[in-house]
Amino acid sequence: MSESAHGHPHPGAQPGADAPSPGIHRHEHEHQGELHRHPHHHPEVRGPVHEHAHGTGFERLTYLVSPLHDLDPRAKIASTLVLILGVVLTPPLRPLEFGLLVTLLLSGAVIARLPLRTVLGRASLVLPIAATIALFAPIARHGGSLSIGGITGAYSGGGWVAAWAILSKAWLSALAAILLSATTPLPRLIRGFEALRVPDVLITLVSFLSRYVGVFRDQLQALRVALDSRAPSMPRLRRWRLFGQLAGNLFVRAYDRGERVHAAMLSRGFTGTLPTAEVLRLTPADALLIVTVALTAAAVALY
Amino acid sequence: MSAPVFELAGVRHRYPDGTVALDGVDLTVRVGETVALLGPNGAGKSTLLLHLNGVLRASEGAMSVEGVPLTDESVGRVRARVGMVFQDPDDQLFMTTLYDDVAFGPLNMGLARDEVDRRVHRALHQVGLADAASRPAQHLSFGQRKRAAVATVLSMEPPVLVLDEPTSNLDPRARREMIGLLRALPATKVLATHDMALAAELCTRAVVIDGGRVVADGPMDAVMADAALLEAHGLEVATATIGA
Numbered sequence: 001m002s003e004s005a006h007g008h009p010h011p012g013a014q015p016g017a018d019a020p021s022p023g024i025h026r027h028e029h030e031h032q033g034e035l036h037r038h039p040h041h042h043p044e045v046r047g048p049v050h051e052h053a054h055g056t057g058f059e060r061l062t063y064l065v066s067p068l069h070d071l072d073p074r075a076k077i078a079s080t081l082v083l084i085l086g087v088v089l090t091p092p093l094r095p096l097e098f099g100l101l102v103t104l105l106l107s108g109a110v111i112a113r114l115p116l117r118t119v120l121g122r123a124s125l126v127l128p129i130a131a132t133i134a135l136f137a138p139i140a141r142h143g144g145s146l147s148i149g150g151i152t153g154a155y156s157g158g159g160w161v162a163a164w165a166i167l168s169k170a171w172l173s174a175l176a177a178i179l180l181s182a183t184t185p186l187p188r189l190i191r192g193f194e195a196l197r198v199p200d201v202l203i204t205l206v207s208f209l210s211r212y213v214g215v216f217r218d219q220l221q222a223l224r225v226a227l228d229s230r231a232p233s234m235p236r237l238r239r240w241r242l243f244g245q246l247a248g249n250l251f252v253r254a255y256d257r258g259e260r261v262h263a264a265m266l267s268r269g270f271t272g273t274l275p276t277a278e279v280l281r282l283t284p285a286d287a288l289l290i291v292t293v294a295l296t297a298a299a300v301a302l303y
Numbered sequence: 304m305s306a307p308v309f310e311l312a313g314v315r316h317r318y319p320d321g322t323v324a325l326d327g328v329d330l331t332v333r334v335g336e337t338v339a340l341l342g343p344n345g346a347g348k349s350t351l352l353l354h355l356n357g358v359l360r361a362s363e364g365a366m367s368v369e370g371v372p373l374t375d376e377s378v379g380r381v382r383a384r385v386g387m388v389f390q391d392p393d394d395q396l397f398m399t400t401l402y403d404d405v406a407f408g409p410l411n412m413g414l415a416r417d418e419v420d421r422r423v424h425r426a427l428h429q430v431g432l433a434d435a436a437s438r439p440a441q442h443l444s445f446g447q448r449k450r451a452a453v454a455t456v457l458s459m460e461p462p463v464l465v466l467d468e469p470t471s472n473l474d475p476r477a478r479r480e481m482i483g484l485l486r487a488l489p490a491t492k493v494l495a496t497h498d499m500a501l502a503a504e505l506c507t508r509a510v511v512i513d514g515g516r517v518v519a520d521g522p523m524d525a526v527m528a529d530a531a532l533l534e535a536h537g538l539e540v541a542t543a544t545i546g547a
Contacts, residue, residue: 187399187439207399214441215393260394263358267387268459269379269411274398279416 035065035113058122061114062185067285068112069183073192075286079293080180084173086297092165097300098172104296105175112183119182123175130170137162186210195280200273207274212257220250305334306370308463308491309355313364316350316515324350326515327364332493334462339502339509339523340495343537347515348467348495349390355465355493356385383412386456386490390467392448396440401432401451404440408459419458426458430484446477450484457488466494470501499539503527511536 062069068076087093087101109119138159181189190210194203223246227239234242262270309332316325324347332338340348353359354366357378366373368381389395398404405426409419427433430450432443440448449469456464469485470478478501485492485505496502502509502523509526511519513536519526526532530540 187403190399208397210399211397211440212393257394260389260391261397263353264387264389264395265397265407266358267356267382267389268408268455269382270407271411275403275407275410 058118058182059186061118061182064113064183066112066183068108068179070285071183071289072280072282072286073184073188074195074280075282075289076180076184077189077192077196079289080176082290082294083176083297086301087169087172087176089301090303092161093168093172093300097303098168101172101296101300102175105172105179108179109182112179114179114182119175119178122178123171126170126174127167130167134163134166137166191280204274208261212254215257216250216254219253220246223249305336308332308334308336308369309493310367310370311354311361311364312366314351314354314361314366315363316347316354316359317362324515325354325361328512328515328517330510330517330520332491334491336508337492337506338494339506340493340512341497341499341502341509341526341536341538342495342512346513346536348512350515351512352387352465352467352493352495356382356387358387383408383459384461385463385465386459386461388452388456388464388466388469390471392445392452393440395452395455396448399439400436401427401438401440401443401454402436404451405436405454405458408455412459422458422460426454429457429487430454431480446473446480449473449477449481453481453484462490464488464490464492464494466492468496468498469494470496470498497538499527511538513537 090097093101106116106119109116140159184192190203190207193206194200227234227242227246231239309330311328311330314325314328314330315323317323326347328347328351330351340351342348350359354361355368357368357373360373368377369384371377371381373381396404398407402423405423406419409422414422423436424433427436430453432447432451432454435443435447435451440451443451453466453469466485470481473481478498482501482504485494492505494502494506506523509519509521509523510517511526511532518536519529519532527540533539
């Protein structure tokens, strides 16, 4: 995973400024024109600049400073789910409704200082998958049986409306989910789901997935390089067959790692739940977000 | 003579597949010692280390930690007293941020949040990674991850440290940093290593195991001087540093 290291002035090091309090403290710094904020832990300030690094790419967006980033993850998760529920439950969206929802979500992205092109691009990744499903709607409309004639035939109108409903709803839901994941750092997001009583097993699963997916990707890459080094001119078909064996190999390694990680967890007193240190607090702004989004979702669903 | 930390008598360990990894180990480690556990690959070093905090249990034989026999009742306390650092830091760093990883042990010990926070700070400063607290482990370099793995255990403030290959795969500078870090820690230490120079530099006592048995146990100087012994067990004398 890529990262960037950079130094920035520490507010506590400036004469007259408040010294940073020990413990977690957040302060803002500018990085390539973007204002970032995330927790720091350095009670002893060693100079005017301190070095730190963080992820680049999509993950970088979660460190931006905005009112939306500041909200409690629970409020954002609840709002996102309510909005998606409203969108899913409504009859096929009229252009005005669709426009209203897009405006709402994109204003969110603007408030969060997210690059719109990235947000729209990510949301559109859902379209090819949704389109495959959506295509069945007009095909299935032709007299109750699957027929390609449904695309252009006499009964195709209703089918196309259903297809539009599937596509627009999938895209709006993806847009809402991306707004959530781009404004909430993953540890905070997981913490939010945990506080919303999502079962420990799922929380542990998601935490470990986010931690180890990179490790396994590196291992797979190493296996592929080893294969290429010893069989540079292997026919494509045989290569694909070998990938099955690579997957098996990777599974065994994952199993072994699971045992070692479990031993490491036991060694530090693991009792069944992952303890996290961050405490969440709901503010009036969080309540406002939930109420606003709930009303919007209800209006869209019921109107 | 100081009080014993680990007392092993005739410890055997048989894995479920029938492999006998430990074949009657007798070993006593005392408070304040720094013991190097030497031996070829597959000698049983890692298996022995996993016995020291009760992750693995002896199939036969007796073992006690700080005078208390290792049982299901005492194992929780033993794990808080014996800090275990694994060879692969990716096994040790399993949480989503470094802070959460270092806080994992203290939180499981049931400490209050401000005490946890204080300990995480101290541990991260000890290993020089305070600035990286909010980062996920995958954003740390390998050398940083090795030191972070030590911090996850230091935050539990254990009087005994058990380390598996603390310098493996480190570049010379990261290795030097690790040696400096370990030297500064006052805890009783048992470390398994192939890094003979590290053993010679840090440890006062060497225990050589091979085939699941202790084949030599004595002052570091004496073991290092016994070229025939080292040769017989797949080890070699620490090569003299050029110019030293």
